[in-house]
Amino acid sequence: MNLINTIQNLGYLLASILFILGLKGLAHPRTAVRANRMGALGMLIAIVVTLVNKGMSYEYIIAGIVVGGVIGTIMALKTPMTGMPQMVALLNGFGGLASALVAGAALIELEVDPGALHASLTQVTLAIGASALIGAVTLTGSLIAFLKLQEIMTGNAILYPGQQIVKALLGAACIVLVAMIVANPANHLLYLVLCLVAALLGVLLVIPIGGADMPVVIALLNSYSGLAAAATGFVLSNNVLIIAGSLVGASGVILTMIMCKAMNRSLGNVLFGTWGAASEGAKGAGMEIYEGKVKSTSADELAMILDGVTKVVFVPGYGLAVAQAQHATRDLANVLKERGIDVKYAIHPVAGRMPGHMNVLLAEADVPYDELIEMDVINPQLAQTDVAIVLGANDVVNPVARDDPHSPIAGMPILDVDKCKTVVVVKRSLSHGFAGIPNPLFALPNTLMYFADAKKALLDTIAALKEQ
Amino acid sequence: MDPISVLVLLLTIFVLAIFVGFEIITKVPPTLHTPLMSGSNAISGIAVIGAILSAGLQHSALTAWLGFGAIVFAMINVMGGFVVTDRMLSMFKKKD
Numbered sequence: 001m002n003l004i005n006t007i008q009n010l011g012y013l014l015a016s017i018l019f020i021l022g023l024k025g026l027a028h029p030r031t032a033v034r035a036n037r038m039g040a041l042g043m044l045i046a047i048v049v050t051l052v053n054k055g056m057s058y059e060y061i062i063a064g065i066v067v068g069g070v071i072g073t074i075m076a077l078k079t080p081m082t083g084m085p086q087m088v089a090l091l092n093g094f095g096g097l098a099s100a101l102v103a104g105a106a107l108i109e110l111e112v113d114p115g116a117l118h119a120s121l122t123q124v125t126l127a128i129g130a131s132a133l134i135g136a137v138t139l140t141g142s143l144i145a146f147l148k149l150q151e152i153m154t155g156n157a158i159l160y161p162g163q164q165i166v167k168a169l170l171g172a173a174c175i176v177l178v179a180m181i182v183a184n185p186a187n188h189l190l191y192l193v194l195c196l197v198a199a200l201l202g203v204l205l206v207i208p209i210g211g212a213d214m215p216v217v218i219a220l221l222n223s224y225s226g227l228a229a230a231a232t233g234f235v236l237s238n239n240v241l242i243i244a245g246s247l248v249g250a251s252g253v254i255l256t257m258i259m260c261k262a263m264n265r266s267l268g269n270v271l272f273g274t275w276g277a278a279s280e281g282a283k284g285a286g287m288e289i290y291e292g293k294v295k296s297t298s299a300d301e302l303a304m305i306l307d308g309v310t311k312v313v314f315v316p317g318y319g320l321a322v323a324q325a326q327h328a329t330r331d332l333a334n335v336l337k338e339r340g341i342d343v344k345y346a347i348h349p350v351a352g353r354m355p356g357h358m359n360v361l362l363a364e365a366d367v368p369y370d371e372l373i374e375m376d377v378i379n380p381q382l383a384q385t386d387v388a389i390v391l392g393a394n395d396v397v398n399p400v401a402r403d404d405p406h407s408p409i410a411g412m413p414i415l416d417v418d419k420c421k422t423v424v425v426v427k428r429s430l431s432h433g434f435a436g437i438p439n440p441l442f443a444l445p446n447t448l449m450y451f452a453d454a455k456k457a458l459l460d461t462i463a464a465l466k467e468q
Numbered sequence: 469m470d471p472i473s474v475l476v477l478l479l480t481i482f483v484l485a486i487f488v489g490f491e492i493i494t495k496v497p498p499t500l501h502t503p504l505m506s507g508s509n510a511i512s513g514i515a516v517i518g519a520i521l522s523a524g525l526q527h528s529a530l531t532a533w534l535g536f537g538a539i540v541f542a543m544i545n546v547m548g549g550f551v552v553t554d555r556m557l558s559m560f561k562k563k564d
Contacts, residue, residue, distance in 0.1 A: 019511050020488060026504050027495040029560040036507050036557055040550040043514065050517045056524035060536040064523060068543025075544065076551035084552070088505050091548050094541040095512040101538035102518035105531040112527040119478075120471030222505050225512045230482060236518050237474055243485040244514040250489025251508045255501060349498060356501030360556050368563035369499055 004052060011049030012240035018042030019244050023251070029369050046240055081364045082321050085354040089145040089218050095225035096138025099232045100195060103131035106235045107181075107191050118237045125185045127234035129178030129194065134228040136195045140202030142221050145214060148206075149353065155211030163208060164272060170201040209270065212395075212434035215354045216259045216270045223252020255355050262349035264401075264411040286438040290430055293443035297450050299460035302424055303468060305448075306461075309386035311342045313378065315417055316362065318352050319392020319427075320454055326365035328458035329391060333367070335465055344371055346378040346388075346415050348396040379416050388420040391454050394433030399441055409435050423447040426457045503556045510549025516542035 019042045025035020051061070079087045107128050110117065117124065147153035177194040184190065209217055226248025233241030260267050297305075306312065314329060333343045345362060352358040359372050373381075382388065390397055393415075401412040417423050418441050425442060428451060432438060442449055450457050469477075496504050519542055523535030 020492065022511070023489075023496070023504075023508065024492045026500050026507065027492075027497070029500060029557070029562070032500060032503065032560065033554065033557045036503070036550060036553045039507060039511055040554075043510070043516075043546055043550070046514065046517055047520065050520045051524075053521065053524060057526060058524065060523040060526070060532050061520050061539060064519070064536045064539025065543055068540040069547045071540070072544040072547030072549075073551050076548045076555065079552065081556070084502055084506070084556075087548070087552060088502075088509060091506070091509045091545050092512075095509060095515065095545045098513070098515040098519060098538045098542035098545065101534050101541070102515050102522060105522035105534035105538070106518070108531050108534075109522065109525075109527045112531070119474045123471065123475050123478075219505070222509065222512075225509065229512045229515045232515050232518050233482075234478055236521070237478060238517065239478075239481055241514050241517060242478060242482050244511050246482055246485035247489040247493075248508040248512040250486050251493045251504060254490065254493045255505065258498075258501075347498070354502055355505065356498055356503070359499040360502045360559070363556070363559040363561070366559075366561065369560045370563055372499055374498055 004054065008049045008052070009239070011045050012238070015042040015046035015240050016243040018045070019247060023247060081361055083150075084357060084360060085214065085218055086146050086149040088354060089142045089149060089221065092218070092221040092225045093139045093142030093146070096135040096142065096221075096228050098135075099225075099228035100132045100135025100139065102232050103128040103135065103235055104191055104195075107185060107188060110185055119234075121185065122182060124235055125182045126178070127231050128185075128191070129181045131228055131231035131235055132191060132194050133174050133178060133198045134224050134231060136198035137202040137205065138221055138224040138228055140199040141206045141217070141224075142202075144203055144206040145217050145221065148211060149214055155214075157210040158207040163204070167201065167204050170197055170204065173197050174201060205271070210434070213263075213270050215350055215352075215357075216256055216263075216267070218354050219252055219255035219259055220267075221252070223249050223256060226250075226252055258349060259355060262413060264409070264413065287430065289438050289440055290443050294430070295448050297424065297448035299450075299457065299464040301448070302450060302461050303464035305387060305422060305424070306336065306341070306465065307468060309341060311344075311385045311387075312336055313382065313385045313388045313417075313420070314343070314345045315388055315390040315393050315397060315415055316345060316347070316351060316358055317391065317393025317396065318358075319394075321352070321358075321361045321392070323392065323454040325391065325455035325458055326361050326367075328455045328462070330362075330365045330367050332458050332462050332465075333371075335462055344373050344378065344381075346375065346382075346417070347372050348375050348393065348415055349413075351393060351396060375413060375415055382416050383419045385420045387422045387424060388417040390417060390423065390425040390427075391458075392426075394427075394439055395435045395437075397441055398433070398435070398437070398439045400437070400439075408437060417441070418444055418446070421446065424450055426450045426452060426454050428453065499560075500557075503553045506549050506556065507553040510546050510553065513542045513545035513549060516546060
């Protein structure tokens, strides 16, 4: 082993340590900013030590780094916080594509420079196949997720007869193609065909998944992009790729499991179930439960209710972000806090469109993170809460998930806002949430419906409070 | 080192890294799950290293171009991921 090689490997070790410390530091918001920068430093070190190889020419490298770096930075600075799920979806896809391209180049290099092989041919070709397969599925799956989230494409589940069989056949074809690449690495056409079949599989895997399940899909594709990088590590026999890829793979798997648990559904059910489609037919059904029981309220009445209470909990959902009402929510919270009222925010794990999305949206509006309370922590406190204000959330506060074992959302953990003394639901109408079922919460004796746009309702309530 | 030992060594690293990943990621609180995803996304841009080797060693014109393309997409991942994560994390503030 020569000196350059040793320095490189030590550099990769340092980069791996920085990646691990970078993710470890995300355990607390206080250490997180520094941790993320440590991860970035690790990446810089890994790139720099790679550049000092013998016999390298740098024109393509510099051009690629500049073009990609500039595009990435612009995306990162321009994307609004509401658009974060789309951006992460796109980045997942690009990560997968990069891994698949590196695998393709490695396959060609095998022939041009067989002396460069450090490991067994079977290991390298199998890893090339895996990298191309996972990378291509990640790319097109992520692009479809992006199109759905950006609402360029319908967010509804797109279903067709025999779809499970088609997907199973394509999956089997991919495995056969990987085996053929291992048996015959000189046939580069096989790599191309594998990429195309896997790309089609990626599209078909994501189009039947409805908008409500997108958080799970993004988390899963996050994991895939890591696994693709790890597979590329086996192609190049490179430790840092394997370590970084496994860390990301593990992260994506954990987030996927958390999201599934928060909806009380198995991963198989999310990927192959027809939850989104079944609910489609039920849209508008069951409205009779509201008849004669719904009480509506106004800004003046809400201001009166809020006068003299001790504890208020806001329950934000994605609708809050759509209405751009985060700042108005924080303003109302500040007015209440000035009057000595205890204000908290109850965050359901699937509030927003990706794991932790609602927390970011509220952080952007300068809501302190220690006022954002997880579901398991806030639920026992809700019985002692005077007023819960539900903003743009629906299914995650639907008591049937807890009370009716036959409901489509039975067993899904919910925020028990119905146990609060008074519940105020700010909503434009009595329409159903993603699950497509009525919400008996709206008809409870302690519930008041405030039919309005969330932002306007909050601003009017602030004005009414100030007039008192 | 013979090829089998290389494979076993790489598999060892792979499995241990997954365990490390599970241990540290389960300690990330839900409030930071979005920055976790974008930050880990940036880390998965590590494929840029393989891309740099292909684009720099230029065994053939095709591998150089494949390497170039891979660098562009991996760098979008790296810069996009780290910068957006930094932007998000700097918004998280404690009550003052």
